[in-house]
Amino acid sequence: MTEEIRVRYAPSPTGHLHIGNARTAIFNWLFARHYNGKFIIRIEDTDQKRNIADGETSQLDNLKWLGLDWDEAPDFSGEYGPYRQSERNEQGIYQEYIEALLEKGLAYKSYKTSEQLAAEREAQQAAKQAPHYVYEYEGLSNAEREAKYADFEAQGLKPVVRFRVPEDKVYAWDDIVKGHIEIGAKEVGGDWVIQKADGMPTYNFAVVVDDHLMAISHVLRGDDHVSNTPKQMMIYEALGWAIPKFGHMALIINGATGKKLSKRDEDVLQFVEQYRELGYLPQAMFNFIGLLGWSPKGEDEIFSVEEFIQMFDETRLSKANAKFDQKKLEWINNQWMRRDKDKVMPQLIGELVKADLISQQDADQKVEWLKSVIDVAGVDGIAYTQEIVDITRRPFFELREPLTDEMIEYLTSEEGRKVFAAWQTAYEALPLTATAADYMGAIRGIQNELEIKGRNLWNPIRIATTHEVQGPNLPEMLVLLDKQNVLQTMADVKAKYLD
RNA sequence: GGCCCCAUGGUCAAGUGGUUAAGACGUCGCGUUCUCAGCGCGGAAUCGAGGGUUCGACUCCCUCUGGGGCUACCA
Known part of the structure; x- marks a missing residue:
């Protein structure tokens, strides 16, 4: 690879750092670090309704905790900034390209209401057709269409901008993990929205503009984006831009439901923060996640972050979805706690204080005794630091x-x-x-x-x-x-x- | 429904035409021991099905089955 490797992790601040997102971030980061490329963080906050207040800081904080760092990000802007889509939108970055598309006749304004859209979709389904957007200006000249626009505007309707999909095309790419994929343009469901009525670009449009402007060379993301890829390729093509390499990683699945790990699955702890609170170690989380959907050459299972960087090989990414195996995580964390026992000791003592087994003051005075207690109770059998509370409670602190x-x-x-x-x-x-x-x-x-x-x-x-x-x-x-x-x-x- | 992807033990998985089909988690048994944990040793357990191709298929092709993803003015 001759050009500079530039990859990104682009979360939307709609929640805290999820295991699945963390994995995407980790693999992108490993990719960048292994090839001496750049790792960029971009915040995709174009859905103002779903953004939550501390979403961004929480995500970054947990990423940092996992041991990631970045070369460009909202909090210390690089030369391709800003790195928040809302700010980029304010600067008119997307608007410029939307207008270009409008001008070339590759996109148009649409004034259909959500009721109309729903009705169309229902009718199609009733007729056993795939839901598909119906182009409303068929056969009209530019002038006639402009006249329609004016009409709708006069009625007080707000338009969205839709991309005119070239339906006879087939979009094909060689996926870094899945190999050759092709999808017909007619499969995307017709002309899709690139700019919402509130003026915000949609994800599939903004992501292309930003990836291009930020010179992203490789896009490594979840499997769930495969069907977005043709939409994005259309935009690259329409704007005359080079298309980056895509890689779609298999998803992490909830073992109980068999479905994509979802924020709503309450049977699995799935936010990095939750593990952090229980006392999982960052290097163990990294180790576990790094082995989810990727496998190293040899037979070892416990690796440091440095080893992961050194070993990274995108061709060893798995194509098959992987179930989240809590037991294995526990084992890996146990291995790391034992390996780094001295480093973990303060955290273990902290758990006892947190659980009110001992006051901070007493703990400070009796450090050596506490260390012995923890040692005798045995870190060897616990999965995460918080468990030290249960195994030391009796008889060291209460009968x-x-x-x-x-x-x-x-x-x-x-x-x-x-x-x-x-x-x-x-x-x-x-x-x-x-x-x-x-x-x-x-x-x-x-x-x-x-x-x-x-x-x-x-x-x-x-x-x-x-x-x-x-x-x-x-x-x-x-x-x-x-x-x-x-x-x-x-x-x-x-x-x-x-x- | 349509399109796309995937398929090796319960789980993560190695494997790229000829292997006794690695390894790890978990599980079971035995040992160590007052118990728990740990540790040591050992066991059970896998190529979804059917067709091809081939001297030979887990590996290549097709069909089926199963699973997953997407199908928004979410990202």
């Missing part, structure tokens, strides 16, 4: 109360009582400086003395000290627990269940 029937049974059985008594004595006798090995020694001592082992030995001890029958390695936990508290806990258990 289960009351005991379950199963626990009471372990405790009050004949063997249980013996173990409890022996353990109470042994524990009291151990010094404050006792190590995990010392605790283990004491427990083994009881085992030998009473000839009780396994659960019948361990469960009464666990219950007496932690109110649990399961949890991390007990000797290691005991080191971290406050001796006075544990003694008190044992005394309480004894008074309540054993006396």
Whole structure:
């Protein structure tokens, strides 16, 4: 490739950053970074009704969080700005080309009302025809058409501008991911709107003007844009512009519904922000998304962003839709948490504070203790940082109360009582400086003395000290627990269940 | 309905005419162990169907089936 690679991610600020959008952004970014090209962000905010206030900032913020950066964007304009379509519209950029098309007779003004349009469509459907726009000025001369315009204007109607589709043509391109595709012009549904009644350009028109003016070389986007491509090619052709290379990536699908992941699917967390809040790591999200619809050469699964850049190869993009696999995401995140344990530690501690298990002040003072607690509880088995709360809550921060029937049974059985008594004595006798090995020694001592082992030995001890029958390695936990508290806990258990 | 795309285990997928059809997630079993997690070992599980082409098809072609996308004054 000789010309400069310039790709873009062009979100509309109608919501927060969705997994599907994030993937489009990531692959475009990888494409740019791998080939030393430019990555541009353009905001497509031509639907004023659907724009939401923090849509743009939220999208950019989450993109940044994922580790992306950009060469040109609304917040630090490059030489092809502005990068917001609303601003470009204000500058008359689209208007200029709409007028050019109007002048050449390649587009025209249409005054049909939405009621008329709906009626036409209904009639067509009733007649089992594909919905299709009906050109209203057939056979009229320019002057006659202008006269009609004036008529409609006099009635106070606002026009849209429609592109006159050359229906006998076939639009074909070699798609970067799907290969050769061709679609007949008559399939686009007739003359389509390029400028809305409010003066805003439509997506399919603006995207062409902007991609051309911004010198975009490759357009990598979702499969759902395939049928837009012929419309866009018409505009390139009508304006005499070179057509960029297109690549249409397979979509991400909701495993439950089998449909394109939609913002309305509530069974799947699908905003990057939601994962961020649960404590997924950005490099894990990137890793997971980067493997969705793309596969590397070897057998590894865990890659850094740098490795992705280095490995990127657009020919390995998958043509088949991929289901979103939450379990795999969890596994990948787990791998990253373990790999970057030290880096994740502050975040893990933060979760405990957020969950009110400990105050910020105490947390600051007891950092080393917290690290040990987290270490003993085990990061190895959790999917995301927020889960650290559940696995450390008991017995490090609060005891289960009351005991379950199963626990009471372990405790009050004949063997249980013996173990409890022996353990109470042994524990009291151990010094404050006792190590995990010392605790283990004491427990083994009881085992030998009473000839009780396994659960019948361990469960009464666990219950007496932690109110649990399961949890991390007990000797290691005991080191971290406050001796006075544990003694008190044992005394309480004894008074309540054993006396 | 029309047009377009897709099709390897439950999921992500490698594979580009000759392979024992990789690997990962998940799942199941065994082991380690007081339990959970982890770790180790092992197992089950895939080429949607039918026709061709070929000495030989998961790989190429056709048909069918199934799935998905689009079909707006949304992007």
